[in-house]
Amino acid sequence: MSTETTFKSDEQLQTASYNDTIEYILSRFHQRHREQLEALIPLAEKLENHHGEREDCPVGIAAALQQAYRDLAQHMMKEERVLFPMIQAGNYAMARMPIQMMEFEHEEHSNALELLLSLTNNLTPPVDACTTWQTLYQGIGEFITDLRQHIHTENDILFARVIAQ
Numbered sequence: 001m002s003t004e005t006t007f008k009s010d011e012q013l014q015t016a017s018y019n020d021t022i023e024y025i026l027s028r029f030h031q032r033h034r035e036q037l038e039a040l041i042p043l044a045e046k047l048e049n050h051h052g053e054r055e056d057c058p059v060g061i062a063a064a065l066q067q068a069y070r071d072l073a074q075h076m077m078k079e080e081r082v083l084f085p086m087i088q089a090g091n092y093a094m095a096r097m098p099i100q101m102m103e104f105e106h107e108e109h110s111n112a113l114e115l116l117l118s119l120t121n122n123l124t125p126p127v128d129a130c131t132t133w134q135t136l137y138q139g140i141g142e143f144i145t146d147l148r149q150h151i152h153t154e155n156d157i158l159f160a161r162v163i164a165q
Helices: 010-015 020-053 061-088 092-119 131-164
Strands: none
Touching: 010 092, 010 131, 020 061, 020 131, 061 131, 092 131
16 A cells, blocks of 8 residues: 555544655655646646736746746755655754744745735636636646645644654
8 A cells, every 4th residue: 555545634644653754745745746836837838828818817827836846846855855864863853943944935835825826816717718727727726735735744743743752
């Protein structure tokens, strides 16, 4: 059974090993965000290129997604190369400062999500929106849901447990 299907609830993550929790985060969220953004950016570019003349076509979604991708890629790299190995090695006291930085960056990511919601009229495409438009908004909605769950899993479960050590 894969790690992703192992955890059905926060309660299970609360008692899982740090290694299992981190593996879950990597497979369920880190890899997923990379895939999501790599698919969403070209859709947003296509939308802006094909419908940019429409008054109701949002401008800036592609740029916002590109910025989110850059920010998340850097953030996840810091977790993958520094923070998670520190936690796995049992260096909990040393992990506190990097955790604070990650939590600050999580707030910035949440702000980026609010920008996406604003640009997309709360993910509401026009009535006559094409398939690309609808697919883009659906994908952004899934990305937002996943990133919020990711932030919750790290801040409220993994990081809270490490800080309590």
